[in-house]
Amino acid sequence: MKAQGQLAIETVGLEKAFGDQKAVAGISLSVPRGSVFGFLGPNGSGKTTTIRMMLGLAEATKGQINLLGYEIPKKVAEVLPKVGALVEGPAFYPYMSGRNNLIRMDSADRNSNPQTREQRVDSALERVGLSNAAKKKVHAYSLGMKQRLGLANALLKPRELLILDEPTNGLDPQGTREVRNLIRSLAAEGITIFLSSHLLTEIEQLCSHVAVMRAGEIVAQGSLNELRSNGQTRLMLVVDQVAEAKEVLKAAGISKTETLGQKLVSSVDRELDVAKLNKALVAKNIAVSELRLENPSLEEYFVDLTGEGFEVVR
Amino acid sequence: MFARLFSASLMLSELRVMFTRRRTWAMLAAIAMIPILLATAVYLSADQIAPGEGPPFLDRVTQNGLFTGFTAMLLAMPLFLPLTMSVVSGDTIAGEAGLGTLRYLLIAPVGRARLLVVKYLATLVFALVGTFVLMIAGAIIGAILFPVGPVTLLSGDVIQIPEALGRMAIVALYTTVSMMGMLALGLFISTLTTIPVGAMTGVLVASGVSQILDNLPQLAWLHEWLFTHYWLDFADILRQPIELGSLGANVILQLGYVAVFGALAYGRLASKDILS
Numbered sequence: 001m002k003a004q005g006q007l008a009i010e011t012v013g014l015e016k017a018f019g020d021q022k023a024v025a026g027i028s029l030s031v032p033r034g035s036v037f038g039f040l041g042p043n044g045s046g047k048t049t050t051i052r053m054m055l056g057l058a059e060a061t062k063g064q065i066n067l068l069g070y071e072i073p074k075k076v077a078e079v080l081p082k083v084g085a086l087v088e089g090p091a092f093y094p095y096m097s098g099r100n101n102l103i104r105m106d107s108a109d110r111n112s113n114p115q116t117r118e119q120r121v122d123s124a125l126e127r128v129g130l131s132n133a134a135k136k137k138v139h140a141y142s143l144g145m146k147q148r149l150g151l152a153n154a155l156l157k158p159r160e161l162l163i164l165d166e167p168t169n170g171l172d173p174q175g176t177r178e179v180r181n182l183i184r185s186l187a188a189e190g191i192t193i194f195l196s197s198h199l200l201t202e203i204e205q206l207c208s209h210v211a212v213m214r215a216g217e218i219v220a221q222g223s224l225n226e227l228r229s230n231g232q233t234r235l236m237l238v239v240d241q242v243a244e245a246k247e248v249l250k251a252a253g254i255s256k257t258e259t260l261g262q263k264l265v266s267s268v269d270r271e272l273d274v275a276k277l278n279k280a281l282v283a284k285n286i287a288v289s290e291l292r293l294e295n296p297s298l299e300e301y302f303v304d305l306t307g308e309g310f311e312v313v314r
Numbered sequence: 315m316f317a318r319l320f321s322a323s324l325m326l327s328e329l330r331v332m333f334t335r336r337r338t339w340a341m342l343a344a345i346a347m348i349p350i351l352l353a354t355a356v357y358l359s360a361d362q363i364a365p366g367e368g369p370p371f372l373d374r375v376t377q378n379g380l381f382t383g384f385t386a387m388l389l390a391m392p393l394f395l396p397l398t399m400s401v402v403s404g405d406t407i408a409g410e411a412g413l414g415t416l417r418y419l420l421i422a423p424v425g426r427a428r429l430l431v432v433k434y435l436a437t438l439v440f441a442l443v444g445t446f447v448l449m450i451a452g453a454i455i456g457a458i459l460f461p462v463g464p465v466t467l468l469s470g471d472v473i474q475i476p477e478a479l480g481r482m483a484i485v486a487l488y489t490t491v492s493m494m495g496m497l498a499l500g501l502f503i504s505t506l507t508t509i510p511v512g513a514m515t516g517v518l519v520a521s522g523v524s525q526i527l528d529n530l531p532q533l534a535w536l537h538e539w540l541f542t543h544y545w546l547d548f549a550d551i552l553r554q555p556i557e558l559g560s561l562g563a564n565v566i567l568q569l570g571y572v573a574v575f576g577a578l579a580y581g582r583l584a585s586k587d588i589l590s
């Protein structure tokens with residue numbers, strides 16, 4: 001694999017087998033630097049397993065990983081200080097306070113400066129809105145508070161890359177909004193964010209890029225705009241003279257048309273010139289009461305890709 | 315190289331985690347209770363004990379309270395002390411894995427070798443604290459309930475109180491050394507599972523089996539290789555001069571266990587997928 005300066009994460013043919021089941025079945029990811037990259041897939045599709053391999057927690061059965069230009073697992077110790085991560089939910093010592101938990105985790109990092117430790121811990125706590133609960137023991141934290149503490153742990157140092165595995169899991173709507181805003185502000189600082197989620201709306205709201213996982217495989221990958229364009233744009237037309245309108249559409253090169261009473265629905269190109277079509281219809285003396293292009297919804301597209309309802313497929 | 319294997323900051327953090335747990339304090343309190351219970355029982359029934367009855371030194375306790383610690387150590391060695399050691403050492407890696415904190419330590423990144431070294435040293439600190447707590451509690455309760463004076467050693471020599479206290483410290487150190495092998499075994503077993511109670515049980519069973527084997531004359535050839543073999547030999551410290559023979563053999567044996575199980579623990583943790 002060649003050194004990729006523009007890519008924050010690159011995997012080639014990454015595979016992880018548990019027994020004879022391939023949890024990750026040969027995926028090639030390209031995560032551009034500075035992007036907010038959504039890693040979308042239903043439960044059990046292999047997101048967490050992929051993240052574990054990226055962080056050197058689990059060994060890949062096959063394939064290569066490159067994180068910020070460092071080969072994984074060979075150079076994992078060198079790159080990890082630049083990476084903050086939340087993996088499969090937060091984990092802390094329940095009998096210690098939130099603040100002491102962070103001090104503990106920072107002490108574990110041999111690259112971190114003990115002189116600035118307390119101050120970095122306090123500002124991370126402040127950033128996630130936990131300053132007031134910092135002295136409480138973690139066993140008294142709600143799931144949402146633990147999730148925030150997990151984010152604070154990822155933010156103990158300035159990072160180049162954040163790998164966040166389902167960071168809004170277990171949060172109430174208010175907390176979810178706050179965490180999403182936090183992610184936006186981190187992205188605005190130029191940090192690359194790799195965000196795994198099983199929620200399409202989350203990805204749509206936050207991400208510039210996305211890879212869609214299904215049963216260990218990537219079924220789609222690219223910028224959100226690219227993926228949107230994969231879906232079929234439709235033309236909705238309501239007229240008084242259906243047959244004549246169909247002729248006009250045909251003349252304009254639009255052949256796939258379905259008729260529902262006075263309504264015509266056609267599959268069309270995204271770049272279709274609607275004004276010109278309108279002119280042609282009016283020239284034939286057809287009264288147009290509705291004419292619009294319907295952009296494909298990502299949701300439909302993803303349901304097509306991953307199956308209905310995001311159920312666990314295995 | 316040294317920095318890769320040790321960090322004072324992580325060591326302090328590890329001790330802080332250990333001594334924040336109520337369980338640690340509960341175990342130390344229980345260890346302190348051994349000499350206290352022993353001395354109280356002896357005190358209440360002093361006139362019924364014939365010389366030589368009960369555990370060694372028991373009859374001496376009433377004559378000199380400074381023997382309380384030694385006697386309590388003899389009582390605690392076979393089961394109670396190993397029990398607390400197995401809790402602490404079985405918990406080292408399995409406890410972190412069970413909580414899920416192991417994955418966060420590793421991506422901090424802590425370094426797997428460094429984590430093992432620090433975890434091991436922390437269990438050793440616990441052993442040291444535990445044995446000293448036992449000896450100190452013994453000295454205190456002994457001084458409260460019984461007369462205290464120059465100590466007549468097993469060799470018949472008499473040493474003064476300050477030297478007797480020194481011998482008590484040596485006994486505590488010796489017992490800590492005696493625990494080194496078991497603690498290393500515990501560290502290794504702890505890398506095998508994500509369920510701390512399983513690891514603790516494993517270590518405790520190993521110490522029980524080792525002591526049983528040590529009592530089977532048919533396996534005499536094996537005895538000097540068992541990590542429990544020299545556990546009760548601290549009586550040699552109560553001679554004048556201190557007999558160094560079995561003490562030295564014990565140190566070498568314990569270091570051997572540390573080398574073998576330390577290497578196995580590293581081999582296991584370094585190659586292991588962290589899926590908890």
Ligand SMILES: Nc1ncnc2c1ncn2[C@@H]1O[C@H](COP(=O)(O)OP(=O)(O)O)[C@@H](O)[C@H]1O
Pocket residue numbers: 018023041042043044045046047048049050314589
């Ligand atoms: N330790 C493990 N042993 C065996 N199978 C596992 C293990 N961890 C995960 N899997 C399997 O791998 C697949 C992917 O799991 P995971 O990566 O956790 O998915 P996701 O994070 O997308 O929900 C699942 O089918 C799961 O059952």
Ligand SMILES: [Mg+2]
Pocket residue numbers: 044047048049088165
């Ligand atoms: Mg997951």
